Amino acid sequence: MKKKRIKILIAISFFLLCFSLPALAAEDIMPLADVKAGMTGYGKTVFKGTKIEKFPIEVISIMNDRSLDQDLILIKLTGKEVEEYGGIAAGMSGSPIYINDRLIGAIGYGWSNSDHRYGLVTPIERMLKLIDSDRLNSQTNVGQRPAEVNDFAPEENFIKTTTPLMVSGLSGRALKQLKSRLTNYKLDVIPSPGIEESDKSNARPRPGEAIAVQLVRGDISIASIGTLTYIDKDNILAFGHPFTNRGKVSYLLSRAKINAVIPSTEQPFKLGSPYNRLLGSITEDRGAGIAGKIDTYPRITPLYVAVYEDGKLIKEVSLQIINDEHLFDSLANTAALQAVDSALDRIGPGSAHSKLKIMGRGLPELQVESDNMYYSQNDIGSMALTDFSQLLNLILTNPYKEINLIDIRLELDFSKKDSVALVQEAKVLNDQIHPGDELEVEVKLHKYRDGIEKKIVKLKIPEDIEPGMATLFIDGGYTGETNRSQLPEELPENNSNGDGLKEAKIAGHKTFESMLEAYLDSADNNDLILQLYPAYSAPPAYEESSAESPTERFKNQKEDPKSKDEQQAKNELEQETAADNAAEQEIKERFTTDYVLEGNLNLNLEIIQPDADTVNSTATEAETAQSSDNLKQPEDKKETALERDSNQDTEKENNESK
Template sequence: MKLNEIKPDMEGVARTVFQGYKVEEFPVKIIDIIQGDLNTGLILFRAYGEKIEEIGGIASGMSGSPVYIDGKLIGAIAYSWSLSDHRFGLITPIEDMLALLESTGQTGEKGFRGFPLNTPLYISGMQGRAFQRTRKVFENLGFQVLQGGGLGARTDTEEALEEGSAVAVQLVRGDVNIAAIGTLTYMEGGNILALGHSFTNKGEVDYLLSRAYINAIIPSISSPFKLGSPTDELIGSVTVDRNAGLAGTLQKVSRIIPLSVKVKDQERDKSEIVNVQLVKDEDYLTSLITNVSLQAIDSTLDRVGKGTARVKLKITGKGLPELGLERENVFYSRSDIAATALYELYELMNIININPFKKVELIDIKVDVEISNLDNVALIQEARILNEKIKAGDTLEIEVTLLPYRSDPVVQNIAFKLPDDINPGNASLVIDGGLTGISYQALPDEDYELAEAKQAIVEGYKDLESILKDYLARPRNNELILQVYPAYYVSEQEIEETEEEGENQEERQARENSPGDDVIETEEKEEKRPDSDRKIREQNSYREIKEIHATDYVLEGNLVIDFNIEEVTENTAPGSV
């Protein structure tokens, strides 16, 4: 039935699930038609009957409940008011919803932007801060977030899927479940319509669709709500998410990303593996992956505190270099090792998901975390070069003293080969620990501005491959980085130009007319030193001379040692003693 055929005082019935899987009817009465913008309208109605009076009115989770007058579908229950008489609500006309089946690729469509019934979003398998972080993400989108039952509750039903059945739109399924519960409005030829208002309002989507089991409808002063959980059997996918509701199909299932998080607590010799499937939505993936991983660590450790973690990441996807990347690192925290251990996972997922260069089709994600209660952290206490004289090509004998936390010093001897053509003169050896300031950061709050992160990611880069290459080349936190900065080569021409700036015009003219000993000496030096030699020395001033050595500790601090590289004469071969 079309909107222009509906009149005040018409009576009909709505269909929904009050408990279990059984679809039941309750009476409704049309009050008026409310005209909206862009030739849209909503149907104001009042629900009544024994069931409605018992629960206190229209409940969250009834979104999508089909309404019929004289056996004809007029639309879906979609909107109501909190802290009011919950028997009153608004219906989205069915013609607006049917347009969703033809809306693929369109940027706009009919629909009311108002105050939809808070779609209950149930999260199971998460507790504590992982749940709180995830709840914040979805409450900011207008969801009523509740802790619910697990996946697969009560799948043994003889009730067939029909208009009015409870359905769940799943974002995460497995050991952790995140799903919104609503009602199926329309079903024909493998196509479905649901909710009567948007879920994320993102247009074309690919979300998992299953049936839902309703435990009960809970009365509430703010708004009654359905308490339920998704079933383990998928029935299709949601492909369109717009103002007038959801459209989807029963003929295919959404593509998903498997995530496996393996955690071992070495102190208690306890291991857990958390496996989930995630929908391919870049806007939520980083938060979902890190929060599921945080839950896996927190539930395994059953504590928040200090420790050392070894983390291995393996990410597979189309669009990544060689279809995947791997990263291993060691982390230490004095207060929250779980959150600190996941920071690189968070960074990498942000790089992949919000980079502006190309879309990455993620295929599989594996996270392997081993955590001990040990303080495997050390300070770079002192260092010295043991060589008495140093020339180009020599091997530096370096003694580095590490001071582990509340333990005795540990001496590490390192041999560092200098290039044969390194510039002579004063040089510096910088010894640094791989643990930088950013490595101390834990997971940022969910209010973190992605726009700022995106700008930081792309600055100075022209493609995703170069970003990932530089990121994966970053030193690990347990690595000792030694880098030599050779003497800066100053050409004779630069010396002359500097000296000339301090001379007056007469002195400069006199020197040009009557060359002195200094000029003759300079000319002789330039004659002896070919252009190729000068260019090499200039290039050597800027090249990187670095070695990286792994240790048993997460390293903090840095030291600088100045030393002199003697000029190699014709009679002294590079590297000779």
């Protein structure tokens, strides 16, 4: 019996050893409790090319923060390598540190404008939690930070050993825009040589190797360079501090090549380039570092930008961007701006026509298309990206549903011509206007330094329009439709339930499809817009002959909650129906022109009801015509009528005789 108990205890111990410390199977670790000041060891990193080199370290102190389980290890780098390269450099984040060949953690933090030989190590025990499946299942979603990150902010006292964001293919204001958009992530944006194509290594990655977390790849590259800390089968750990700190993420992972370590008084940094061949993906980005999977790849969105000038293709840019709705907008807009600037090689006036096609799961029929025309006297390049930026932002930030982007294609055709005009004059050509007529309007467009162009447009007037004075608005699409003063609507009485809770509804869009339709249906900059606002009729007065007065009806509804709810639902339905009918009855037309149109005009006109005399005269003529037709009946029909009268008289006499 005793031997049986011993066997059971051994089996349990083996089980706990295998499943509670999976790291032991990959690499021997030293618990933080065993790390003491004065111990010496070494670290691994790449200083140039892809060769992993060792550098000596000494443990100075353990910085305890046991209440938050956020202890850090203070170390000092020694040796000729450190003297040569100036100490801890940006890009060394994640460099594994060993004592007695046992892993204690990764370089994660340091100080700027100080002795760069000193740094802080994130214990490996904290980093291993990133690949603990139980912990990952309990973590928050993308964009939400775990409590430990909020509670612990080491950057208040010292800075993380930055992972420089290496950028190639961006320059000028596009590079400046990227830095501005990524300010919240505290990333150092550094121009780099570009993507390395010749990654011929088929070996598994090793701790100490330089790695790249890629956000954009292709003709433009945006990637962060750091160091691999730990690998166990297909799981990897790196950096020793957060990259974007977004929790669950989906970034691209590859090896990197280090070109050189650049000295700096603030902090030296590694200048490197990502390799084109991918290793896998980064799936976790939290306080202790980043974690990922080898041979598992994230979703990406292709972006194609074609730039033309007067119909001739002058630049094509093809990219792959990580499918992260919080970063995609910034990355895509920066890339598009760079494509335009490098193609035009100028910032100045001109006109442009844009065509945009976005494909994605969740979009109507899986895609949307939009085109528009632009003009600017100062910067046509950035102006032409307005539709691209606005529509992309609407899709990514809409509050109703997640859209998984599949593909984006943007075509821009630029011209140095001043394709812009002012809506200068307008006049109605009709002598009189009646319900059902076609309103004919002559509009004069003053083209920029190119004379006047007349345009005659027509607007159909409904048969049931209210006679009287009406206002016609003529707008240029670029100026936008003039804000109309609406008649004030009566505010509905607040409804309350038995608990006294108020109910309210916000006016506006209720679905993503409604938002998208409203945007796509808005006027283009080169549209000429005609909209007629007829006279409003007075609301019908209350009739005393009604079987029930409004006061009595209200009392009855108040006494009967069910009736009140039914009436409320009926009223809401009637209001929605009235709004839909108003939209359908909108008297409006848009006409496409060859110019970006500015300015707006309005003129008053009268819808004339046909005269009563004319109506009576018409009716009299109709009656006379009908009588004439009756007199012109055929002879055989007249004889038949006489015979019928004679027969009736004979029958009457017979009845009297009887």
